[in-house]
Amino acid sequence: MKKVSLTGIKPTGDLHIGNYFGAIKPALELAKEYDARYFIADYHGLNTMKNPTELNSSIRQVAAGWLASGLDPEKVIFYRQSSIPEVFELTTMIMAFTSKGLMNRAHAYKAAVQENNEKGDDPDAGINMGLFTYPILMAADIIIFDSDVVPVGKDQVQHIEMAQDIAQSVNANYGQPVLKVPNAAVQENVAVVPGLDGRKMSKSYNNTIPLFVPEKTLRKTIMRMVTNSQSVEEPKDPETSQVFQLYKLFADNSEQAALAARYRAGGMGWGEAKEELFRVVNRELTPVRERYDAIMADIPALDKILEQGAQKARPIAAATVKRFRKAAGIDC
Numbered sequence: 001m002k003k004v005s006l007t008g009i010k011p012t013g014d015l016h017i018g019n020y021f022g023a024i025k026p027a028l029e030l031a032k033e034y035d036a037r038y039f040i041a042d043y044h045g046l047n048t049m050k051n052p053t054e055l056n057s058s059i060r061q062v063a064a065g066w067l068a069s070g071l072d073p074e075k076v077i078f079y080r081q082s083s084i085p086e087v088f089e090l091t092t093m094i095m096a097f098t099s100k101g102l103m104n105r106a107h108a109y110k111a112a113v114q115e116n117n118e119k120g121d122d123p124d125a126g127i128n129m130g131l132f133t134y135p136i137l138m139a140a141d142i143i144i145f146d147s148d149v150v151p152v153g154k155d156q157v158q159h160i161e162m163a164q165d166i167a168q169s170v171n172a173n174y175g176q177p178v179l180k181v182p183n184a185a186v187q188e189n190v191a192v193v194p195g196l197d198g199r200k201m202s203k204s205y206n207n208t209i210p211l212f213v214p215e216k217t218l219r220k221t222i223m224r225m226v227t228n229s230q231s232v233e234e235p236k237d238p239e240t241s242q243v244f245q246l247y248k249l250f251a252d253n254s255e256q257a258a259l260a261a262r263y264r265a266g267g268m269g270w271g272e273a274k275e276e277l278f279r280v281v282n283r284e285l286t287p288v289r290e291r292y293d294a295i296m297a298d299i300p301a302l303d304k305i306l307e308q309g310a311q312k313a314r315p316i317a318a319a320t321v322k323r324f325r326k327a328a329g330i331d332c
């Protein structure tokens with residue numbers, strides 16, 4: 001039997017090139033080897049997104065983005081977290097095995113408390129129980145599908161370790177392997193994609209190149225990239241240029257070598273370097289954008305795909321809950 005790879009995708013806003021290379025592509029690569037279960041973590045989104053229209057459209061945009069990028073719903077079980085009520089049942093069950101101290105140590109919660117302290121606010125200001133218990137819901141997401149590996153960025157490793165702790169506490173208590181203990185698959189070899197200003201591309205820095213914008217907007221965005229003030233004539237170092245770092249993600253080896261030589265020779269200004277970048281980005285993203293637009297034009301079909309995914313996922317989730325209830329003496 002193939003091992004299970006599972007990951008959750010937060011439905012927050014527009015996907016960008018950092019997400020594409022840092023999360024989507026590696027997860028789709030893993031799906032070739034593993035039994036993949038990928039889902040939209042919409043109840044996690046609810047912690048921060050209280051505007052229904054925004055949350056609703058983010059869920060669809062993110063789902064369409066993954067499908068347009070090549071997720072095959074025939075091969076990957078693709079669903080919305082909110083369609084699997086068993087996840088929330090398991091969340092309640094594992095709460096009984098999760099110490100409050102473990103949650104106190106969660107990085108995201110600690111950062112929120114620290115920020116409040118620095119501002120002189122009440123330490124709990126703006127922190128809802130959804131944020132505080134976030135790692136428990138995430139552990140349930142993972143454990144319920146007997147996941148072997150969880151592809152995530154480094155920032156999520158602590159959450160996976162917490163899921164391991166929780167599953168181990170349950171198993172130790174009942175003296176049997178009731179729950180599968182998951183492992184993180186940290187994408188070490190995935191480079192941090194630089195944003196328009198050279199910092200890590202991130203929604204929070206407002207420096208992203210969005211995946212699904214019209215060609216004109218894409219070009220304008222790329223032209224806004226920050227560069228140094230070297231003149232057209234001056235030779236340029238491709239290795240220290242973020243324009244070239246992005247180019248490398250989209251160009252093949254011979255294109256990279258040819259453009260690097262032009263950088264080094266001088267005579268090419270930043271405007272032209274960005275045009276070259278736009279050309280390769282647009283070449284890769286045009287078919288993805290076209291698929292995305294087609295998917296977004298038929299929301300009922302998209303919802304059907306997610307619903308069909310949920311139908312495949314629910315029996316697996318129900319079996320885990322049943323196993324746990326039996327071990328716990330609740331299903332007598």
Ligand code: ADP
Binds near residue numbers: 020
């Ligand atoms: P953002 O920083 O824009 O809020 P998220 O935190 O929602 O992005 O990231 C979702 C996924 O995309 C994570 O797996 C994260 O590791 C990956 N990711 C985001 N930005 C980048 C980047 N600049 N380079 C590589 N991977 C990234």
Ligand code: TRP
Binds near residue numbers: 142156
């Ligand atoms: N917490 C993850 C993030 O912020 C999203 C997520 C929710 C997740 N549940 C998950 C990731 C389960 C992996 C497995 O990106």
